[in-house]
Every structure is written in C-alpha cells, then in structure tokens.
Amino acid sequence: MKRIVTFILINLKSYAEGTGQRAHQIATMAQSVSEESGVEIGLAAGYIDLHPLSRHFEIPIYAQHVDGVPPGAFTGHVTASAVRQAGAVGSLLNHSERRLTLAALEAGLKALTEEKLSSVICTNNEATSAAAAALHPTYVAVEPPELIGSGVSVSKANPEIITRSVAAVREVNPEGKVLTGAGIQSGECVKIAVDLGTDGVLLASSVVKAKDPGAVLRDLVSLL
Amino acid sequence: MKRIVTFILINLKSYAEGTGQRAHQIATMAQSVSEESGVEIGLAAGYIDLHPLSRHFEIPIYAQHVDGVPPGAFTGHVTASAVRQAGAVGSLLNHSERRLTLAALEAGLKALTEEKLSSVICTNNEATSAAAAALHPTYVAVEPPELIGSGVSVSKANPEIITRSVAAVREVNPEGKVLTGAGIQSGECVKIAVDLGTDGVLLASSVVKAKDPGAVLRDLVSLL
C-alpha cells in the first residue's frame, strides 16, 4: 500500500518572523504552494494567531501545545477545546522546547482525540518514538535533538535514525504515521525522508527565517 | 497618601464559563459595573480571547501567564510581545495553577516590563510575597492556597495573613501594591481587604461560575 499524501508541517515557534502579519504572509505562500503542488502543508502557530489564520486560510492550522486538562480551574493553561474553537485542526505535543511528562502527554493526546483534533507527538529517538506510537497519535515526529536548528539535515546526517524510528513506530503500531524533523531545508531532504518511509516532515527555521519563504516552500515540494 | 483606586481582577481561568461568548458576556457586565462605580475591573482571559476582548471592551484585559523568553525558538511558549500585540495590558505570573521558578518569574516580569505591560505576581504566603515584592511587579497578589476555591474568604478566615503580607511587601518595597485573593465573593470581603491595606482583589469562580455574574460584580463594588 503506497502512502500517497505527504505532509509538510511548518512550526512557526515564537519567532517574530512567524507571528502576526508575518504568519499571514507565510500562510499565503503555503496555501499557494499547497494548491499548486497538491502537497498538504500545515502551520503550527502561536495561540493568538490560531483564530485569524484559521479564518483566512484553507490550509490546516495547528497549535504548538495543548494541556491535557478539561475546561476548569487551570489558570494559564490551553485546552484542546479552546484551540478547536479557535479553528485549529490539531496540535503538536511534547516538542523538544515543551516536553511533557508521559502522563501529561497521554492526557493531552486524549483531550485532542476527544475534540476530534489531530496530534503530532514529537520524540527524540527510536525508543521514545516507539513509546509515542503506543499512544496512537495521528503522527509521531522524530527530531534528534542534536540536529534541531543545526542546519544539518537528519535525512543526510543520520538516515538510520529515520529508518530505525519508522521501524520502531510500525512495530508498535503498523498504521502509525511518522514525520521527521531537524535540519530539513530542501526538497532533497524531504525526498530522502519520504523515501526512507516517513509520511512527511516537520520543520521551522529554514522556512520561517528564510528571506524568501515561498521559494523554500516551493523547493520543499519540488521532488515529490 | 490615600490609595484611591481599587482594582478588581477577575481570573477567567480555563473555565468553560469564562471562554468565548461567555467571556464577552462577563466583560460586558464588568465594563458596565466599572463605569457605574468608578472601580477599575479587569479580566485575565485565555490567550485566544485576548484579542477579541481587547478589541471590543475598554476594561483592562490581562493574560494569565507569559513565558519570560524573547521571540524565537520557543515552541508552545507565549511571549510578552505576543500578548501585548493581542491587546493585553498585563499578565498574571506565578498563579498557583501555573507556578514558575524564581528565575523564570523574574524573566517573565522583565519581559512584561520591557513591553510596558503590568504584572501581577501571585504568591502563597507572607515570605513569598516579600520575595515577589523585591522584584518590583505592579501588584503582588497573595492567595493562601488552602483557601483558593474554598468558598471561605481570606478576608474573614485569615485577615492576619493579609495584614502581614501587606506589611511584608511594604517593608521590601514601600510603594508595593497588593491584591488579595482566595475565597473573595462579596462586597464585604472586598471592603475588608481594602481596609486591611490592600489595593484590590483577585478572584475567579465566585464571578465566573455565578448564575448572575453581573449581580456579583455589582455587589463586589457596593461598599467601596
């Protein structure tokens, strides 16, 4: 069975270049490239940008984190319900910049699932990818921490971690979808990642901080 | 010198009754009561409600938490800059449901100050109130944890903790402003708190979960 749809998820983080008007510009280009190429491109945006982005664009908008708590006495928390109401279709969980306890991760995933939202659990190696897969998220996104923001693509520097993580995920959950991240910056990186068995990529700075994000986005889909 | 302005800050937490349309209804009533009474009433809202509330209402809108990080590679974080752009005039910090390390608390406060935003540091007792005062926030909000959500007002159950905390804050920072919280539910509670030397109150469930929040708000300001 061929997995046909490749998913490119751009994490806007808290970058100034990924907030407010700049987020809208990236969304405009992402939507355009997605329509031209047929590749699914999503944005993981800051909470305050979720609603305007969801309202103005057709591409999937993700949150970057949700707390696995119900509506209630949770000051400073963000519920799955709140991000759904803001128009998000899913959320990252357990990003390397926002690690969660195993219990909180499972609670966050459950909260997303109950709101019929997608989930992307970030992991740092083969073992944690297998553990994440056992929770049955929509995607497991493997990002070797030593390569995040390094400018060195995981698909070139350490292709084995991709193949081993894909294998580890599929052993626990044969239907499990895998994204790969860390250092992804070109269509070649994406192509390698997909050829190694992943369902897409998670990337951030190489798009968000690019002089011409549209050019990078077009390059990313160019070999698919 | 008499401190003339009393500040009533309503923490909407993640309550379903304090989100979306319900937040707008409470804001409508809060603005009306504030205009009638001359008492300053603010709302601490969820991130996703910050922008619509700020846009539609004149009363001060606060965030419930900010991360003391600059714009950058901080997935799932909320910067002071982002909440300012959403129209917030300040933020809670270190609420009992979102405690911070001392270093993160100071970084959050600094980030708010650099964005010219107000800060309300929540504390749990006399000693932590003094420590918070040494950081020079706009307000220190003392909330004895054993009384939060108890339905027992701190101003009746434990007035000494208010007077001792006010004294502790003023010893470290003679200009320090103090809010008091935990169990506040009536105009009488507010009156006692103000008479004991505080500059206002921080409260949540007794307004947000009330059948008639407007009636509670009118009662809260009735003896000022």
Next chain:
Amino acid sequence: MKRIVTFILINLKSYAEGTGQRAHQIATMAQSVSEESGVEIGLAAGYIDLHPLSRHFEIPIYAQHVDGVPPGAFTGHVTASAVRQAGAVGSLLNHSERRLTLAALEAGLKALTEEKLSSVICTNNEATSAAAAALHPTYVAVEPPELIGSGVSVSKANPEIITRSVAAVREVNPEGKVLTGAGIQSGECVKIAVDLGTDGVLLASSVVKAKDPGAVLRDLVSLL
C-alpha cells in the same frame, strides 16, 4: 509458561516510618518473610538509606528515582551510577509523586540499563502502560492515581484496569512484566492481582504505616 516468581516491592517513600532505624526494622521483617515464603520482597528506599540497607540485608534494595544524566555537572541530581555504588539493584521511575517527561524517562531507563540495574516504570492507566512497555523496562507498575493511598484495592475496585493494562503491555512487549499498585493491603489483593496476570505488586502505606509491618507482610504472601 507459568510465571513462577511473584515480586512484592515496598515503596518506603519519604515516610518517617520508612527512614533510618524504621527502614531497617521493615527490612528485617521483609527479609524474614521472604526467606520463609520464597516470595521475592524488595524495598524502594530513600537515597540515604540505600547503602546501609544494601549492606545489611540480602533482599533487593531499589532507589525511588534516578535522573537520566551521566556523572557530571548536575547539581542535586542522582545518577544510576551513584545508586548502583550505594548497592541498589534497581530503581522506580516516573512514580506518580515524581513524574518524568517521556524523554527523561527514557534517559533514566537507559542509564539504569547501562548500569545493569532493574527498572520499574510507574504508569497511571492502560495507554501509558503500553507506552512504558515500548521502552522495555524490567517492570511496568500500573497505579490508577484515584486509588493510590485510598485504602481501596485496585484489584477489587477496578480489576479491569489490571487485565486491560496487562493486555496492553503484553501487546507491545509479550515478555513485559507488570506490577500493580494502589490500595494493595492484603494477601487477597495480591492473589487477585497475580491471578489477573500481573507479576507482583507495588505498595507502600499499608506496610510502612502499619502497626505491625511484619504481620502485613506475612499476610501479603499468605495466598501465593
């Protein structure tokens, strides 16, 4: 294949009744009951008691937590190497009173494994038990948080959570061993837990805070 060995692990927590001389008394009784019954009984002790207990007793002594860091610049951390040098044969990880991020949990487990120490990962439900099993610890110990310290035995109150957790663990890892905890207090509880497919039990207050811990220990093994 019958799993012959049942493991009873007593968590001494930070109880005054489980520290120093009191820990030695419990160890004395545990060793005696273990020898009489042939049931393996271990103690998870405070760091400071690890070395004296390991030195004076034959029963397995566990730590209650290790940090997944190598020896180095980690002030206030406890390495797997340090607990091994103190004579411990393993450690709890991710107890409900000391939850870990997924990444830290995996790092802790890896550190224990490299030191040839046993690992008991505590979990709170079926899904996290499966995730923990994917990491391949020596034991997964399922403790429904609502029953911890409740005096209500999980094996009576919620036997399905035991059978489902055992199934979830074995689906991910057919060789995975499972302990069950929360509310275990008698030989009958232990018997039910073992009959439901677990390899033993993890318990604390019903032994440590008992007037006669030896009597409780003898009761625990009485139906095996």
Next chain:
Amino acid sequence: MKRIVTFILINLKSYAEGTGQRAHQIATMAQSVSEESGVEIGLAAGYIDLHPLSRHFEIPIYAQHVDGVPPGAFTGHVTASAVRQAGAVGSLLNHSERRLTLAALEAGLKALTEEKLSSVICTNNEATSAAAAALHPTYVAVEPPELIGSGVSVSKANPEIITRSVAAVREVNPEGKVLTGAGIQSGECVKIAVDLGTDGVLLASSVVKAKDPGAVLRDLVSLL
C-alpha cells in the same frame, strides 16, 4: 563591623571526580587546608556521600538540594530531616542545575530552618538575589549563568554584578550574607570577591576536576 569569616563552598555536583572515594580525597584536602588557613571550607555532596563524609570529616557537609516537603508520601524526594540525619549541616537550594518554583524554594528554606540547617540559595542576577534575600536564607549565592563553568571568573569578568548583587541583598536584608560563584578558580578571584563585599565563594569544577585539588584549595585561601 568587619565580617571576619570567609566561606568557601565546593559543590561536588554529580561529577565522577566528586563521588565516593574521590569525594573523600577532596574532603581530606579541604579539611587540611581549612585547618592550616583558618578559612571555613565546606563541601556540597551527593546524597549518598552525605553520611560517610559527615562521619569522617570535621568540615561542614552540605546537600545540593532538598525538597520542601515533610516526611510523608513523597516518593523520590529528599527531606530536610533526611539530610540532617545524614549529618549534613545545610543545603544548596535553587542551583542553576536544579531550579525551584518560588513556592518550593520558600518551602525548602523553611524546612531547612526548622531542622536548624543552613541554607544557600543560588540566584542568577541582581533581581533574583534581592528576592532570595527577602526569604532570609543563611547565604545568597549569586552565579551569573553565562559564566558558570566558563573558566572566566565573575570577579574579573563582571565585578559590577557582584557589587550590585551585594547591594541588592543588603538593601532587602542588611544582615544578608552573599557568596559569589561562576568561574572562581584562584586566590585572586576569591580576594576580589571578598573585597567587593561578599562573604565567600561557591565553586565546583576548578577544584573537583583539578589534577591537584589540594593545590587549588591552597591557592584559593592564599590571599585571605
């Protein structure tokens, strides 16, 4: 009033070179240098080394962290009572490698004080030093994070942070004692720090990882 006693506190961290036999070697040298020079030298050791070091040496032995909880159901925690029973005379709190929430910091300090143990609260800048001083610990130890482990002495690189932190501490608590840390490696660094108004120094790698820790210790006290 001249402050006569200078305190040199060596943080052994989790260094392999500061554990077990190696900790004993450093303690032997520290005791010898302390006796020769009259300078007070203490060691902050791992939990497992607290008891043997306290038993075999006269110099003050500190823990590196305590949890501000009473004896009880706190798995994997270390109480002030436990470190006192192990012979420690005090503890670090809030080291940069083990940051605490403000509430936990105050609770830890209170627990130490109730056990009549000394407390060294680590801070990262002037503002957090003032906040720590408001809690009235035995010492505030200021360590600019950018200089920790840098090999660049705070007393040379940034003497103003020392003078400003000392001033900030003394404004809140005129009797407050201040240690300074980060990059301290020679008698000259110690001399500068003391001349700038501090009561001693906190240091780690330059002693613990030295080829000849005794020589470094002798140098540290040489200009006092």
